[in-house]
Amino acid sequence: MVSDTPFALRAPRQTFFGCGELRRLGEVSKRLGSVALIAIGQGSVRAHGFLHTARRSLEAEGITAHVYEGISPEPLLGDVERGREAARSCRAEFVIALGGGSVLDVGKSIAALGGTYRPLTEYHSGTRACDEPGLPCVAVPTTSGTGSEATPNSVLTDPARRLKTSIRGAALQPEIALVDPDLTLPLPPEPTAHSGLDALCQAIEAYVSRGANPVSDLWALRAVRAIGGSLAGAVADGSNRGHRYDMALGSHLAGLALASARLGLVHGLAHPVGMASGKPHGLVCGAMLPMVIRANAEVAGSRYGDLCEAAGLGSPEPAAAAEALARWVEGLCEEFGAPVRLAELGVPEDELESIATAAASAGSTRTNPLEMSAEAILDLMRKNL
Numbered sequence: 001m002v003s004d005t006p007f008a009l010r011a012p013r014q015t016f017f018g019c020g021e022l023r024r025l026g027e028v029s030k031r032l033g034s035v036a037l038i039a040i041g042q043g044s045v046r047a048h049g050f051l052h053t054a055r056r057s058l059e060a061e062g063i064t065a066h067v068y069e070g071i072s073p074e075p076l077l078g079d080v081e082r083g084r085e086a087a088r089s090c091r092a093e094f095v096i097a098l099g100g101g102s103v104l105d106v107g108k109s110i111a112a113l114g115g116t117y118r119p120l121t122e123y124h125s126g127t128r129a130c131d132e133p134g135l136p137c138v139a140v141p142t143t144s145g146t147g148s149e150a151t152p153n154s155v156l157t158d159p160a161r162r163l164k165t166s167i168r169g170a171a172l173q174p175e176i177a178l179v180d181p182d183l184t185l186p187l188p189p190e191p192t193a194h195s196g197l198d199a200l201c202q203a204i205e206a207y208v209s210r211g212a213n214p215v216s217d218l219w220a221l222r223a224v225r226a227i228g229g230s231l232a233g234a235v236a237d238g239s240n241r242g243h244r245y246d247m248a249l250g251s252h253l254a255g256l257a258l259a260s261a262r263l264g265l266v267h268g269l270a271h272p273v274g275m276a277s278g279k280p281h282g283l284v285c286g287a288m289l290p291m292v293i294r295a296n297a298e299v300a301g302s303r304y305g306d307l308c309e310a311a312g313l314g315s316p317e318p319a320a321a322a323e324a325l326a327r328w329v330e331g332l333c334e335e336f337g338a339p340v341r342l343a344e345l346g347v348p349e350d351e352l353e354s355i356a357t358a359a360a361s362a363g364s365t366r367t368n369p370l371e372m373s374a375e376a377i378l379d380l381m382r383k384n385l
């Protein structure tokens with residue numbers, strides 16, 4: 001079949017991938033300036049010596065590094081606000097985000113919005129895109145999950161408005177992604193499982209997305225192959241460098257795929273369900289993915305067949321592929337002790353209606369292969385409690 005649908009690709013300008021690459025941080029980022037703000041979370045990158053390695057590498061290239069520490073596990077607008085003040089006061093020429101998904105999302109936002117005094121809520125409410133050039137960002141993930149180092153969006157939470165949503169725009173795209181799988185070696189089994197489920201979900205949703213294109217397809221399928229072969233192994237034995245390498249590769253490729261193809265209903269639901277349940281993003285995605293795969297089965301059967309092959313599940317007929325993939329995801333969740341149903345996430349039933357309304361208008365839902373109204377989403381959730 002010949003398709004004439006146009007498409008666009010979004011990716012970091014440069015990517016450095018490999019074990020030990022953190023030691024080259026200064027070398028690869030010196031073209032960006034001589035003063036850097038390093039954004040980190042709540043102590044683990046310091047405790048594991050990664051901050052020390054990063055600073056030494058920067059100092060060796062004559063780069064002065066200031067540290068902005070304490071970013072919340074749930075990235076808040078306040079974390080970005082304090083960070084952009086820190087970037088201004090040290091006259092940072094670029095930002096290095098070193099940490100998990102929330103640190104990357106906050107670091108990218110500091111870089112994109114560091115030059116403006118506009119209220120962050122203008123961007124967070126969706127009235128303004130992050131399109132004006134900001135500071136360059138070097139994104140260095142320490143988990144294999146969100147793939148945020150590859151994407152032009154950040155998920156932020158505003159506790160005052162009880163709103164968790166993405167901000168988007170070209171300025172949020174990292175200038176450099178530096179992916180060093182060794183940085184994920186100390187991650188305990190539970191966050192390894194949760195972040196890995198997010199990466200898996202993102203690869204699957206990007207592949208069946210209405211925004212998928214021939215290049216994002218390659219990335220998404222290769223991501224599912226890498227994650228399918230290594231997620232359970234990385235959770236069982238975090239010291240296995242082969243599995244950690246595959247997971248870092250898979251989550252990065254899933255990030256690239258979603259940056260160009262967008263996602264689907266699981267991610268449309270993930271933010272309001274995450275707010276209502278308070279559960280980690282990857283856990284929420286894992287619990288909702290099987291029901292969404294089954295709902296999409298009729299319109300995306302052959303695409304799910306491709307994903308089954310990539311995941312090593314054989315070559316089921318299109319009619320059986322969605323069920324095979326959904327069962328496989330449920331099996332992984334059960335193996336990790338993660339919920340497989342909505343009710344297990346602890347979402348109050350009286351919040352389902354407002355969750356369905358929020359999910360129906362989410363950007364990710366618009367590229368779900370099956371068109372879903374708020375009523376259809378509510379019905380789906382009620383049947384899968």
Ligand SMILES: [Fe+2]
Pocket residue numbers: 146198202267281285
């Ligand atoms: Fe996600």
